Amino acid sequence: MVQYAQPGLTKSLTLYLWIIGFVFCGGDRLTAQEHDSMARGTSEVSEIECFTSDYGFLIGGNYYRHKEQVFFCAGDIISLTVVDNASRTAISEAPTNAGSIVFSGNVTDSLQGDSHVLVMPADYNDKGKAVVICTFYVGSQEHQIQITINGITDRHIKIDKSATHSIAAYGFDENKYPNYPNSLSGLPSKLLPAQGNDKVKLESNLSKAGKAKVFNVVSLSDLTPAHLSYDVQGDELELTHIHAEAQNSFTVHACAPGISLMEVDIYPQKTMIVEIYTLCESDDDVINYCSTNPHLMPDCTTPIASATHECILPGTDLALDRYLDHAFWRQRDNDLSKPSDILDYTNEKPHELKIRPSYNPSTGRYFCNKKPQPNNIAPCPDPLTPGELSTLQSDLNTIYNQAGIHVEVVDKGYKHFNFDLFATEDNTLSFQEQLRLHWTIVAYQGDFPDNIVKTNNTIIWRVNDIPPSGSSVINGRATNFGINSAAINVTNGSPTFRTIPHEIGHARYALRHPDDDWSNEEDMTGAVNNDRYNIMNSGSLFQSHPVGSISDFRIRRYQWRKIQTKN
């Protein structure tokens, strides 16, 4: 029998109304205001004098004060004991020796005693929270204490998508763009290195105190799966991979399987080696005849005696300069009255062009009539400075660490190399020249141009110039998707910190522009034109939406998956 304190009817009606309110609609949501209001004791219920702060609740080894809010996962078994605050002993025992102990509120008491066992949320009418009131007598004095038990929901704990970027060392994708592949779940995604760790930020709609309780409860035992370990410090959740094998695509739950927090991909850490060459057109062909008497061998004594003699020898690149420029090689530099040299080549292997001497049957003599391309007409690019090398290594790691890739940059220095195949535009790399430059460095392996062999290390050529495309300056250009080389226009272009990571995305990982309708990834459901932070956006998006620094750029989940399979 509950005895209400005076003045009686008004307060009795208020309490009755409060209970009715809880039975029918209490706990649909816990607001910060509600929590603060209860914590400050300003609710109407707190005015009932028989509620006391001398007693509290012991739940799962933790003590909770009268009127405190506690948080548990659905399905948790909650064993609750009412204790004396001073001695921390159960109230039925000494020194309290309480009697007539009854639990009420949103629970039904089945057994007399100072303890009660409940299961969330079944015992709470699926309302998500409930008040447990314990009424008991100490001597002739009646006491009541209460506690609010909240079922944790996805409003109480979730990933703070914007703040996570500032603390995550590896990839994090907030999953904002449904056209991207793998966005079906709507959950954010995290890349974690195998046997490594990383952090995400948690957020909640609760007040600071409520958040701490939820995050604490979750950190202890309610995060799954088990092949990760979890640690919560404040609002930072640290994930550590503790399983022997890397896996991808599993969901981290709080209150498993009730609340889906994020999807996690785990990959072994890998290394990408990037070789930087500063290219200077070499024009290194060598005359293989006597320059003062082109009938003779270089010793200027021995006559050229064979139709298969090579008038010009290629340099270290094994191919003649401008080997596709046949008009150039037919010029008669030594004697306009004599015939052009003979061009010996096949369309299948044009780089094997040989310059043969003409033959005069009346004299029986051979004659070489062509001189090679003069060396270095155009300026060469400046070498990479130690500062630029350091910045480049840092920038590349800022981007590719997100995909679990550690980048090592090796400056291969200044390289004199013949890449001019067509006209006289020395130190300007056209697209055809770039394709053949790649073919040259892989020693002409594979069937050009359909099956060019890709290089193991990523090759970046720093060149003086790349011809513009229409009116657009080309700052960088991958040779083709997936064959692992690219050129950067360092003198006449305006490459930014983004250019090399972007071109490596094309060259090494076959990534495409997400904002091009004609070229985006196969399993995208349409172009994404508003993700300004995607490292693979085409230049057109950045002209209208400039981005501040390299750390603003993101590797999205569909990209880190492709990167991991292709590295």
Next chain:
Amino acid sequence: MRNLFNLYFILLTAIGISSCTVGKKHISSDQADDTANTQEKHGFTKKNYDSLVIYCGKDSIFYDSKLRFIRSSNNAHYCLREKAFLGDTTACRQIATIIPLMRNPFSVYDEKLRGEILFKAVLEKLNNFEFVPGPNGEMDVFTYYGSYARIMYQMIESIDGVSPDIYLPNNYPKRFATELSGIEPFSPEYIQKSGRIKWEIFKESYEKGLIKFKAFGQE
């Protein structure tokens, strides 16, 4: 006073129930809308389920009733590719079904394809000599065939006992000499016609049984 109390109680209870019910409907309605939006957004309608769904483990790939790609879940394409690479005939057939439905890029199926079923699918898909964009949008360098022919090269152990990188250059010069005569080397016309000649050599080699494919699981 007792009657007044009862009236007060009934009135307040009615108000409480009424307001809670309205709140519930609102939440329920929101949830229903969200669900409908999600279904619409991801194509999970009954109509779409009636079309093509390809499963691999717990993942799946959806095509609409006109066999247009809608959505794949998480690991589906990689899962299929790995199973096919190791010789799972069903996975090979599923990828052979997918390849003709694909837009331009081969995406994850640009490597690690093995076996005759997939070779036939790739061969047919590459019977296309239109120009497609290069990495920076260049439109006069790569045909569709030229962009993806390496997938075929990488599926083949040998043609008539030698690698395709040797067989092709040994066999196309004769046709080049006659069929490309007078065409400027590496001009767009040259690139398209030379690609077709190479594709036809692949096809003839296959039809003559000259091709030995790489084994399943072979890198």
